[in-house]
Amino acid sequence: MKTVAVFFGGRSTEHDISIITALTSIIKPLELTGLYRVLPVYIDRSGNWYCDERLSHISFFRSKQFEKNLSQVKPIGVKLSNGLTLLMTSRIKQREIRVDVAFPAMHGTYGEDGSLMGLLEMAGVPYVGCNLAASVIAMDKVLAKQVTQTDNIPSTPWVWCTAAETALNTDTVIARAEEQLAWPMFVKPAHLGSSIGISRVTNRLELRNALEVATHYDDKIIIEQGVANLVEVTLPIMGNEAPRPALLERPLTTAKDFFDFDTKYLQGGKKGGKAGGKTAGAQGYSELPADIPKTLYDRAIEVGLEVYRSLGCSGTARVDMLIDSKKDEIYFNEVNPLPGSLYAHNWRAAGVAGVELVEKLVTLAEERHGILAKRTRIFSSSFLQQF
Amino acid sequence: MKFWLSFFHPRAPIFLVYMLQQVEYRVAGFQKWVDVLTNTNHPLTSVMKRQKLVPTTKAKLLVGLGYGVITLWVLLFTVWLLAGGTPMILFVRVALGLLALPVSLILTYFLVVGLAGLVYTNTVERKRLEYCREYLQTYSGKVIVVAGSYGKTSMKELLLATLSAHCNVAATSGNGNTPSAHAAFIRSLEGNEDYLIFELGEGKPGDVRRFAEALRPDYAVVTGLAPNHLDQYDSIDALAQDMLSLRQYVPANALFFAGDSTILRAYVASSDSCYDEQGALSWQVQQVAVSTEGTHFRLVKGREKLDMKSHLLGRHQIAPIAFAVAFALYCGVPHQKAARAIETVFPYAHRMQPSTLSGAILIDDTYNGNLEGMLAGLRLLQDLKAERKIYITPGLVDQGAETQRVHRQIAEQIAATRPDWVVLMQNSATDIITSELQALGYGGKVTYQSDALRFYQNLSQFVRAGDIVMMQNDWTDNYH
Numbered sequence: 096m097k098t099v100a101v102f103f104g105g106r107s108t109e110h111d112i113s114i115i116t117a118l119t120s121i122i123k124p125l126e127l128t129g130l131y132r133v134l135p136v137y138i139d140r141s142g143n144w145y146c147d148e149r150l151s152h153i154s155f156f157r158s159k160q161f162e163k164n165l166s167q168v169k170p171i172g173v174k175l176s177n178g179l180t181l182l183m184t185s186r187i188k189q190r191e192i193r194v195d196v197a198f199p200a201m202h203g204t205y206g207e208d209g210s211l212m213g214l215l216e217m218a219g220v221p222y223v224g225c226n227l228a229a230s231v232i233a234m235d236k237v238l239a240k241q242v243t244q245t246d247n248i249p250s251t252p253w254v255w256c257t258a259a260e261t262a263l264n265t266d267t268v269i270a271r272a273e274e275q276l277a278w279p280m281f282v283k284p285a286h287l288g289s290s291i292g293i294s295r296v297t298n299r300l301e302l303r304n305a306l307e308v309a310t311h312y313d314d315k316i317i318i319e320q321g322v323a324n325l326v327e328v329t330l331p332i333m334g335n336e337a338p339r340p341a342l343l344e345r346p347l348t349t350a351k352d353f354f355d356f357d358t359k360y361l362q363g364g365k366k367g368g369k370a371g372g373k374t375a376g377a378q379g380y381s382e383l384p385a386d387i388p389k390t391l392y393d394r395a396i397e398v399g400l401e402v403y404r405s406l407g408c409s410g411t412a413r414v415d416m417l418i419d420s421k422k423d424e425i426y427f428n429e430v431n432p433l434p435g436s437l438y439a440h441n442w443r444a445a446g447v448a449g450v451e452l453v454e455k456l457v458t459l460a461e462e463r464h465g466i467l468a469k470r471t472r473i474f475s476s477s478f479l480q481q482f
Numbered sequence: 483m484k485f486w487l488s489f490f491h492p493r494a495p496i497f498l499v500y501m502l503q504q505v506e507y508r509v510a511g512f513q514k515w516v517d518v519l520t521n522t523n524h525p526l527t528s529v530m531k532r533q534k535l536v537p538t539t540k541a542k543l544l545v546g547l548g549y550g551v552i553t554l555w556v557l558l559f560t561v562w563l564l565a566g567g568t569p570m571i572l573f574v575r576v577a578l579g580l581l582a583l584p585v586s587l588i589l590t591y592f593l594v595v596g597l598a599g600l601v602y603t604n605t606v607e608r609k610r611l612e613y614c615r616e617y618l619q620t621y622s623g624k625v626i627v628v629a630g631s632y633g634k635t636s637m638k639e640l641l642l643a644t645l646s647a648h649c650n651v652a653a654t655s656g657n658g659n660t661p662s663a664h665a666a667f668i669r670s671l672e673g674n675e676d677y678l679i680f681e682l683g684e685g686k687p688g689d690v691r692r693f694a695e696a697l698r699p700d701y702a703v704v705t706g707l708a709p710n711h712l713d714q715y716d717s718i719d720a721l722a723q724d725m726l727s728l729r730q731y732v733p734a735n736a737l738f739f740a741g742d743s744t745i746l747r748a749y750v751a752s753s754d755s756c757y758d759e760q761g762a763l764s765w766q767v768q769q770v771a772v773s774t775e776g777t778h779f780r781l782v783k784g785r786e787k788l789d790m791k792s793h794l795l796g797r798h799q800i801a802p803i804a805f806a807v808a809f810a811l812y813c814g815v816p817h818q819k820a821a822r823a824i825e826t827v828f829p830y831a832h833r834m835q836p837s838t839l840s841g842a843i844l845i846d847d848t849y850n851g852n853l854e855g856m857l858a859g860l861r862l863l864q865d866l867k868a869e870r871k872i873y874i875t876p877g878l879v880d881q882g883a884e885t886q887r888v889h890r891q892i893a894e895q896i897a898a899t900r901p902d903w904v905v906l907m908q909n910s911a912t913d914i915i916t917s918e919l920q921a922l923g924y925g926g927k928v929t930y931q932s933d934a935l936r937f938y939q940n941l942s943q944f945v946r947a948g949d950i951v952m953m954q955n956d957w958t959d960n961y962h
Contacts, residue, residue, distance in 0.1 A: 124943045442946075443840045446869065449943035 097195040099125055099457060100134040100181065102211060106142050107203030108291050108312075112435055114156050117200035120436040122151050124449040125198070131457070134181065134192065136171075138201070143170045146181055146192075179220040196457050197222040199433065207433040208234040208286060221464035223456045224410035225432035232406050233430040236285045236317045239406060243427050246405040248398065251417060251426045252276050252320040255285065258310040268318075269302055276320040282306060284313030295321070322426060326418040328385050330399035331438040333447075333455065335409045335463050340396050341438065341445040345385035383444050391423055398425050406430055410459050413438055488525030489584035495548025497526040498591055500535040502544065506685070509596045510714075516588065531935055532956075544591070551590050555583050610661035611696040617668050618697060623675045625697055629682040629690050629725055630705030630740065632852040634659065635830065636794070637705050637802045638681045643827045644810035647819035649676040659683030664697070677813075684724060686714045691727035701809075702732040705802065706743035708852035709884040718884070722749045738762075738809075742801050743854060759800045763808035767800055772865045774836055774843050774950065781807060781821075788821045795834045795845060797865065798858035834859065841947030843868070848956035853878060853888050857895050859954045864899040869948030871901040875955055876934060877911030886914060893918030901952075903927045907934040 103117030104110055117135065125133045135150040147168045149155050158164060172182035179194040197215050199222060201207055209230035215222040225233060232238045237255040244250065254275050256268045272280060282305035284292040292312040294305030302318075309316045331341040385392065399414040406412075413434040417426045442452050488494065505511030519526070535541055559579040567575070618625060628638045635657045642653040652675045654667045659681040671678070682693045694702075704725050707718065715721040726749055728737060734753070739746060741756030750756060761767045761781070765788075770779040777799050781788040792803050803824055810820040829835040832849035847859045856878065863871055873896060877889055893915045896904060904919070906912050908930050919928060931937040934956070937944075945951055 123940065127940055127943050440840075444947045446946050446948050448840075448946040448949075451946070 096130065096132050097457075098134060098192060099131045099196045099198055100136050100146075100179070100194040101125070101198045101200055102136045102138065102206070103200040104138040104140070105201040105203070105206040105211075106138070106140060107201065107206055108287065109202035109207075110140055113200055113202045113206070114153075116202065116433075116436050118151065118153050118156075120439045120449065121198055121200050121453055124439075124453045125457075126151075128450045128454055130454065131196075134194070136181065138206075139165065142205075144173065145169075146171045146183060175214070175218040177219065179215065179218040194220055196220070196460055198453075198457070198460075199224055202433055202435065203287065221460040223460040225408050225412055226410075226463070229407040229409065229412075230432045233408065233412065233432040234286055235315070236283060236429050237315060239430055240317075240427070243402055243405050246401065248401055248405060248427050249425070250319075250428070251322055253317055255315065255317045256306075258314040258316065261306050261310050261316065265303055265306060268306065269299055272302065272318045273299070276318065279321040281319045281321060282309050283317050283319070284309045285315035285317050286313050319428075322417045322419050324419050324421040326385075326387060326420045327415070327428075328387070328395055328418060329413055329415045329438075330396065331411065331413045331434055331441050332399060332403045332408070333411045333442075333452075333459070335459050338400055338403050338408070340399060341441045341447070342384040343387075343392055343395050343399075344438075344441050345382040345387070347380045347382060383441060387418070387420070388423075391418065391420075391425070395425050398427065402427050402430060408432065409463055410456055411437065484523050484525040485519045486581075486584050488527055489587060491525075491527055494526055494587065495545045495552070496535055497529050498548060498587060499541050499544045500530050500533075502591060502595060503535060503538075503541055504533075507540075507595050507599065509592060509599060512591070512595065544594070547590065547594065548587060551586050552583065555586055607661045610665040611692060613665050614661070614668055615696040615698070618678075621673075621678075624677050624700040626677060626679045626701040626703070627682050627694065627697055627699040627728070628679065628703045628705060629684070629693075629728065630703075630743075630746075631684070631708040631721070632850075632855050633705035633740070633802060634681045636799075636833070637703055637806065638679050639830070640802055640806035640824070640827055641679055641703075641809065643823045644806045644815060644820045645677050645679075645813060647810065647823040648815040649813070651675060651677045651679065653679035654681050657681065660685070661693075661696075664693075684715075684721065687716075687720060687724060690724045691730075694728050694731040699728075699732055699736075701736045701738070702728045703738045703805070704728065704740065704746065706740045706852075706854055707746040707749070708743075708854050709745075709888060718745060722746070725749075738805065740801060742798070757801050757805035757808070759797060759804075761808075762801070762805040763812055765804060765808045765811075767804055770797065770800060772797055772862065774845070774866060777803070779804075786817070788817055790821060790824055792824050793828045795829060795836060796858050796862035798854070798861070799834075834862070839951075840942045840945050842945035842949035842951055844941075844945075845950070845952045847952065847954045850954050851878065853891065856892050856954055859952055860892075860895040860899045863901060863950065863952045866950050868950035870903065870946075870950075871899075872903045872905065872945070872949055872951040873899070873901040874905040874907075874937075874951065874953045876907035876909050877915060878955060885911065889914040890918045893924075894922065897922040897924045900924075901926055903929070905937070906930050907937070908932045 101117050101121050103113045105113060107113065122133055122135055125131050134146055137145045137150045139145070145165065145168050149168070155161070155164060169184060174180040174182055174191070179197060181192045181194060183190045183192065197220050199206060199211050201211055205211070207230060209227045212222065212225070212227040212230050216227055232242055240250045240253060252275060254272050261268050279295055279297045280302065282294045282296060282302065292309050294301070294308055296302045296305045306316060326345060328343050328345050330343050332338045333341070395416055395418065398416060402414045403412060408430070411434065413431040415428040415431065417428050418424065437452060439449050439452055443449065447455070501515050502512055505515060519529070562575055562579060563572070626641060628634045628641070638653050642651055645651045652671055654663055658667065660683055664680060680693070680697055682690050684690055707722055707725065709718055715724070735755065737755065739750045739754055739756045741747060741758035755763070757763070759767060765781045765783045768780045768782050774795065776791065776793045777795060777797070778792070779790050779800055781790060781804060788807065790803055790807065792799060794803065807820045807824060811817060832846050835846045837844050837846065845859070845862070847855065850856060850859065856875070860873070863873060877892065889911050897919060903926060906915060906928065912930065916928065
């Protein structure tokens with residue numbers, strides 16, 4: 096039986112969301128397949144690593160005694176030579192558990208942004224999801240737009256700046272934005288997800304305040320022009336060389352009422368109650384599949400797949416797009432290389448059950464690893480003889 | 483050893499009374515469960531998986547009795563030990579004393595429940611039946627009884643719906659089919675009803691006869707025969723004879739049989755009035771359509787036509803619906819009222835009850851407990867269109883000597899239905915089904931679940947949009 100280690104938590108603002116993704120959409124279905132030995136590897140907010148069966152249960156994290164309970168679990172070590180091995184110490188001896196496949200479930204910084212992927216690639220262990228390069232690009236909204244732009248994938252007009260630049264001369268940044276973009280604009284930290292630090296602005300004063308907010312969270316900021324007649328859609332995709340889309344999903348929002356963190360995760364979706372009686376998805380209510388004209392639907396799928404390929408995604412990712420419903424124009428917005436809860440609800444609607452989804456992702460990870468393992472990266476040379 | 487040691491668990495009386503409650507306080511069932519636990523070395527703490535003890539008065543008294551026995555044991559054991567003696571004598575006293583607790587508890591419950599059962603049958607139950615008989619002797623309304631191994635509650639509810647469309651009708655509630663339930667029902671009556679409908683249970687040999695003798699029905703419906711409760715009745719024949727005792731109390735033209743029941747048909751004469759999927763009481767069934775939303779068909783008699791739109795699922799519903807409507811028409815209910823009344827009947831909880839889960843359609847038939855029902859569910863699954871069909875079952879309990887034959891028949895129908903995936907809950911019937919499926923060359927996926935509860939609780943992880951999932955029968959905690 097293969098050992099699959101699921102990594103979650105981490106030093107990220109999305110720490111808690113990661114716990115839910117891991118426990119409900121990954122660990123549970125992996126265990127239910129009966130095919131794997133599943134190890135929950137939890138990384139706390141300070142960066143300590145733990146591995147214990149108790150960490151598979153949500154009750155552990157919701158307990159008022161959480162800190163105390165965690166202190167009773169011994170932190171683990173990790174060995175990266177010839178694969179990934181978890182080192183667990185008890186009073187009597189040290190146990191080593193070799194990991195056959197790693198399953199990252201860490202949203203945001205020091206996880207989804209490529210940090211964990213780099214570690215896993217160093218160890219030479221198959222891992223689920225986007226690789227290091229795709230994760231780094233996808234998690235940087237500016238880089239993602241720069242890369243897709245070279246493949247002629249349209250985005251709404253945008254500019255970017257650094258936190259340092261903003262601190263030095265906010266007026267220059269504002270002027271650049273006003274010159275190139277129309278109101279309303281959206282100000283976002285370039286590396287964060289889950290709508291943290293995002294502001295919608297309609298004038299200079301709001302823009303100035305929004306820049307200050309965003310720079311609290313990130314050193315790189317993107318400012319995007321809003322889309323009129325907005326229809327937001329998102330598309331989960333799975334696969335390596337032959338990516339397969341799920342269903343195009345439309346979160347139920349209006350241009351004025353975009354999701355912020357609280358709305359997205361804490362209120363179950365749209366403010367003021369549900370809209371349209373549609374599916375309650377991972378992030379509140381949504382239309383699944385998106386109720387838009389078929390030609391627009393099919394084009395959005397194509398754009399989503401183009402983005403997936405352009406960024407070099409593999410395993411799974413979710414592509415967010417903005418549609419101007421009057422002009423029928425589709426714009427790439429951003430990519431989420433580790434969708435919350437794997438967007439399992441969408442995959443189910445698309446005909447992939449929870450247990451099938453995780454099994455497929457593990458298989459994709461092993462396939463990718465198998466291909467990479469055949470690449471020649473080491474060769475002997477006489478270079479050192481010159482010195 | 484685990485079983486005996488678990489008697490020292492602080493909640494031991496609660497587990498024991500839970501066991502009694504699950505087997506409806508039948509000594510034979512309790513003994514069987516105790517045997518299973520000792521043979522499989524499972525502790526008492528393992529029994530309460532699916533449900534909790536329902537705190538009825540009876541249950542509370544029995545739990546109190548159990549703690550009383552424990553208290554008495556503690557006192558006597560202490561006194562006995564304090565009496566002193568040589569080490570060997572003390573050792574013997576400790577050993578015997580420890581053994582005395584589980585033995586005392588088990589014997590106490592056996593005796594109390596056994597005696598109480600006898601007392602109940604001979605006094606309380608007799609009094610209830612007598613009460614019913616006296617009340618109905620001078621009753622002006624008509625009495626209808628529904629008996630059978632399965633489908634009784636459904637038939638009762640259908641008759642209640644169709645007759646109520648035009649008449650004043652009362653029926654026993656839920657699946658209450660004991661003398662106590664009947665007496666309670668009678669106490670609730672206003673006395674001006676046109677029809678009373680009683681559901682008759684067949685918990686032990688002679689039950690149906692006793693009910694018939696007390697209720698003196700004007701009409702009787704026998705919904706089918708199946709090898710259920712064969713731990714009480716010695717054979718199918720004994721069960722059939724009890725059902726057919728209705729002949730002594732009901733005129734031949736007022737006694738109706740389910741013609742679709744293969745076992746019952748063997749006991750029915752050509753002159754008996756039967757109803758089946760082809761029709762009832764001279765009404766014929768035509769234009770049948772089955773879907774996950776219900777069962778539609780047309781009743782035709784001469785030039786008369788009635789369109790039936792039922793929310794109940796499956797072809798096997800046609801016969802009882804047709805009978806309920808035809809009988810109501812016979813009793814003077816206007817045609818359209820009787821037909822519309824059918825639309826007010828919805829599937830009962832856990833009996834071919836449709837719902838959705840993660841985009842899949844679930845048909846929950848987990849309260850089904852008979853072969854005919856299993857076969858009907860499999861045929862329904864065969865009729866329905868789906869991207870993927872999943873069939874989940876542990877098999878059937880209480881089949882006695884018929885276990886092999888019944889499960890082979892289930893396997894045959896599974897093979898004929900050809901679901902894409904069969905999930906079998908691991909128990910004593912699994913091997914029979916598996917080997918028969920293999921012999922029949924069934925090519926779909928078969929998986930086994932050792933923890934049925936865990937599987938059901940996580941079913942959402944296994945299903946997807948486009949699935950139709952049929953879940954039939956669920957073994958309660960007392961079956962392994």
